[in-house]
Amino acid sequence: MYQLNTNYDKLPGSYLFAAIAKKIAAYQKEHPAADVIRLGIGDVTRPLAPAVVAAMHRAVDEMADAATFRGYGPEQGYDFLRDAIIRGEYTSRGVEIDRDEIFVSDGSKCDVANIQELFSPECSFAIGDPVYPVYLDSNVMAGRTGELLADGRFARVTYLPATEENRFSPALPAEPVDLIYLCSPNNPTGTALTRQELAVWIEYARKTGAVILYDSAYSAYIAEPDCPGSIYELPGAKEVAIEFKSFSKTAGFTGVRCAFTVVPKALAGGKLNAMWNRRQCTKFNGVNYVVQRAAEAVYGEAGRQEIRRTIGYYMENARIIREGLSSAGFTVYGGVNAPYLWWSLTKNVKSFDFFDRLLNVCQVVGTPGSGFGPHGEGFFRLTAFGNREQTSEAVERIKRNAGQLLG
Numbered sequence: 001m002y003q004l005n006t007n008y009d010k011l012p013g014s015y016l017f018a019a020i021a022k023k024i025a026a027y028q029k030e031h032p033a034a035d036v037i038r039l040g041i042g043d044v045t046r047p048l049a050p051a052v053v054a055a056m057h058r059a060v061d062e063m064a065d066a067a068t069f070r071g072y073g074p075e076q077g078y079d080f081l082r083d084a085i086i087r088g089e090y091t092s093r094g095v096e097i098d099r100d101e102i103f104v105s106d107g108s109k110c111d112v113a114n115i116q117e118l119f120s121p122e123c124s125f126a127i128g129d130p131v132y133p134v135y136l137d138s139n140v141m142a143g144r145t146g147e148l149l150a151d152g153r154f155a156r157v158t159y160l161p162a163t164e165e166n167r168f169s170p171a172l173p174a175e176p177v178d179l180i181y182l183c184s185p186n187n188p189t190g191t192a193l194t195r196q197e198l199a200v201w202i203e204y205a206r207k208t209g210a211v212i213l214y215d216s217a218y219s220a221y222i223a224e225p226d227c228p229g230s231i232y233e234l235p236g237a238k239e240v241a242i243e244f245k246s247f248s249k250t251a252g253f254t255g256v257r258c259a260f261t262v263v264p265k266a267l268a269g270g271k272l273n274a275m276w277n278r279r280q281c282t283k284f285n286g287v288n289y290v291v292q293r294a295a296e297a298v299y300g301e302a303g304r305q306e307i308r309r310t311i312g313y314y315m316e317n318a319r320i321i322r323e324g325l326s327s328a329g330f331t332v333y334g335g336v337n338a339p340y341l342w343w344s345l346t347k348n349v350k351s352f353d354f355f356d357r358l359l360n361v362c363q364v365v366g367t368p369g370s371g372f373g374p375h376g377e378g379f380f381r382l383t384a385f386g387n388r389e390q391t392s393e394a395v396e397r398i399k400r401n402a403g404q405l406l407g
């Protein structure tokens, strides 16, 4: 008789964003005429850049011609894209990365979830609190945690509180851990680590023999020069860190699917690079050719300019939300180096209750902070990825109803 993976039983009902989608659907069923504005899940709304679309059209034409048609591609990604990534992301930052250290994939969500397969089930790990839920859930599924405790934490997990007091930059763990998930710019807090803060983590990992799993999916949004766009800008990082980057938020690829992971050969004497290569060759058949040509166009002259304009559009949304909510008397973090706003609720308002309140009073959807971890309680995340009109309208509704929301 087969046995199921009972680690799944440890997880709460459903994945955060699936649970939120269900709540919105229920509200809309009850209020079919309601004009609901969705600033919940971080999904982009602007169309693909014209240079990207043109590259896709050209690639589709190639696929329509027997002379240029392509079947299976390399599991690690086509050389043309890996070379464009090296030039666009690393050489431009003064970082040397080899082509065989880059693995193109269909999304950072999959990569950050799958990477833990390379490590023993005995490995301990640390995550921020609050945190992008995939790091934790994937480790729960793999059996690297104990049960969910009454305080909302899992046993055998080191939580690193990111709070207003520490400027959402967690302190080092009290006890050594094997794996450390860092996300900068951070989802959900919208804040970014400075060079100095990141250097502390690299030094710690080098000293203790830990590996840093560095999720940098939002690096294109960094505006402050003090916040590095890649962990490899810091000396010594290649010996301790794996980096994840994505075209989803950089270039509107949430529905197109393309990302990449850098596994340096300097890490674990090249062993992790070889293992990830083995894993990808066994379990993944590569990203489709048309999408990889689209991703390559992101680094072209026209692509770069068009994408900067789209990022500027979202960051203007972020400014509108930040300034609008601040003027209504709320405290808001983030939105400077990231497209997320981390809204501090008044004391004793539970973030899931606030979700209902905001939906009922303003017909605006956000994401409850406690969905990202116990230290997310008392906070609420808004995304800047909406369209301008709806974002401005959401802020106006919040301002108009600030008294009721605060109460």
Ligand code: MLT
Pocket (backbone or CB within 6 Å): 040, 041, 042, 043, 109, 132, 187
């Ligand atoms: C989010 O809203 O946190 C993101 O959309 C999730 C993701 O990128 O998978």
